[in-house]
Amino acid sequence: MENVIECIKKEVIENNGDFKKMILSDSSNEIKKIIVRPVEIKNRAMFQIERYSQNKVFHENVELNAILDISYFEYRQILVETIGRDIIFSKQKSGYKRKEHSNTLRPLDINLSHNKQKSYIINEGEFVPAMIDLGIFTEDGKIVRSKYDKFKQINRFIEIIDDVFKSIKKDEITILDFGCGKSYLTFLVYYYFVEKKKMKANIIGYDLKSDVVDRCNEIAKSYGYTGLHFQMNDVKKDKLYDGKIDAIISLHACDTATDFALDYAIKRGIPYIFSVPCCQHEINQTIKKGGDFDILLSDGLIKERFSALLTDAVRVEILRAKGYNVDVIEFVDFTHSPKNIMLRASLTNKNGSFDEVERLIKKYNFTQKLYELTK
Ligand SMILES: C[S@@+](CC[C@H](N)C(=O)[O-])C[C@H]1O[C@@H](n2cnc3c(N)ncnc32)[C@H](O)[C@@H]1O
Numbered sequence: 001m002e003n004v005i006e007c008i009k010k011e012v013i014e015n016n017g018d019f020k021k022m023i024l025s026d027s028s029n030e031i032k033k034i035i036v037r038p039v040e041i042k043n044r045a046m047f048q049i050e051r052y053s054q055n056k057v058f059h060e061n062v063e064l065n066a067i068l069d070i071s072y073f074e075y076r077q078i079l080v081e082t083i084g085r086d087i088i089f090s091k092q093k094s095g096y097k098r099k100e101h102s103n104t105l106r107p108l109d110i111n112l113s114h115n116k117q118k119s120y121i122i123n124e125g126e127f128v129p130a131m132i133d134l135g136i137f138t139e140d141g142k143i144v145r146s147k148y149d150k151f152k153q154i155n156r157f158i159e160i161i162d163d164v165f166k167s168i169k170k171d172e173i174t175i176l177d178f179g180c181g182k183s184y185l186t187f188l189v190y191y192y193f194v195e196k197k198k199m200k201a202n203i204i205g206y207d208l209k210s211d212v213v214d215r216c217n218e219i220a221k222s223y224g225y226t227g228l229h230f231q232m233n234d235v236k237k238d239k240l241y242d243g244k245i246d247a248i249i250s251l252h253a254c255d256t257a258t259d260f261a262l263d264y265a266i267k268r269g270i271p272y273i274f275s276v277p278c279c280q281h282e283i284n285q286t287i288k289k290g291g292d293f294d295i296l297l298s299d300g301l302i303k304e305r306f307s308a309l310l311t312d313a314v315r316v317e318i319l320r321a322k323g324y325n326v327d328v329i330e331f332v333d334f335t336h337s338p339k340n341i342m343l344r345a346s347l348t349n350k351n352g353s354f355d356e357v358e359r360l361i362k363k364y365n366f367t368q369k370l371y372e373l374t375k
Pocket residue numbers: 178179180181182183184185206207208209233234235236250251252253254257278
């Protein structure tokens with residue numbers, strides 16, 4: 001019994017938001033089954049206990065430690081579900097036998113609005129139909145487990161957009177998405193502005209892959225999303241959009257595609273930029289030893305990471321030189337993506353200078369696309 005109680009203390013009460021539910025079953029007691037779930041009530045983390053008798057269900061919300069008062073030993077089977085693992089206790093003559101296995105192939109079944117760790121702008125269970133076609137949600141509105149990281153990323157992206165736009169009153173908005181890929185984010189941005197903010201939205205996603213672009217256009221059309229379009233275009237060379245643009249977004253647009261997105265915004269004076277850069281090869285391939293940073297250029301892995309950080313630092317400096325106020329934000333936790341820096345920029349009328357970037361380029365002899373495009 002002790003190992004059951006220890007497990008409940010650790011996995012259920014002291015969990016880091018990973019606890020999903022606990023099911024006690026197989027009992028000769030009048031209460032045949034008990035289900036415990038995390039709930040948030042008036043900003044307090046609590047548990048909801050559901051007790052099932054032969055023909056009735058009783059609900060009770062209790063403080064965290066109160067679940068230790070349940071008569072566990074009356075149930076022969078106890079299942080503790082967390083994100084990623086199931087822990088099962090089966091009663092034997094000698095006590096409870098513990099088994100544990102991964103549950104990563106099952107869809108998630110957690111009501112995130114009740115999760116004490118996080119409340120999302122778009123919650124699981126909220127019916128975003130296109131998200132089912134795109135493979136993020138199952139038919140019954142649960143997150144497909146293999147898409148959990150993507151779900152986290154796009155929700156966080158919307159959260160950061162919401163931070164900026166919640167106080168801005170506009171009837172209409174135009175946003176371009178550079179390197180939209182399967183367009184989970186593009187659809188969610190459209191949904192956010194049209195369904196949540198009740199605005200007219202004109203959102204265009206650009207990508208090189210024609211099959212993905214066609215599929216996204218089909219899905220958008222099937223839901224009557226008249227302001228959401230996808231085009232097969234190379235953001236490095238094709239002419240994109242003529243009208244007024246309010247913001248550009250890019251999520252993991254490959255290598256220098258991010259630089260072309262930033263350059264596009266700079267040249268057109270687009271007021272807002274939300275960009276999470278991806279793999280960054282250019283500085284890593286061109287930088288030479290030349291001074292104080294040499295210790296960071298001797299070993300491949302350190303050089304690669306240093307070059308990625310230097311790339312983003314150069315981009316920030318250039319955006320500032322071109323009149324943008326830039327916030328460098330942790331996008332998602334490293335476990336959900338190692339490419340986790342977001343550059344969020346808004347246009348001001350203050351300009352900075354390229355001096356520091358030029359000094360470093362001279363000293364370390366690297367090339368950087370945004371600098372080449374904007375100098
Ligand atoms: C890593 S995926 C990210 C897709 C999507 N933004 C997401 O986060 O799920 C990068 C996408 O950028 C697209 N891409 C790369 N270079 C591009 C270019 N020059 N023009 C348009 N799209 C490009 C690729 O085809 C790919 O779909």
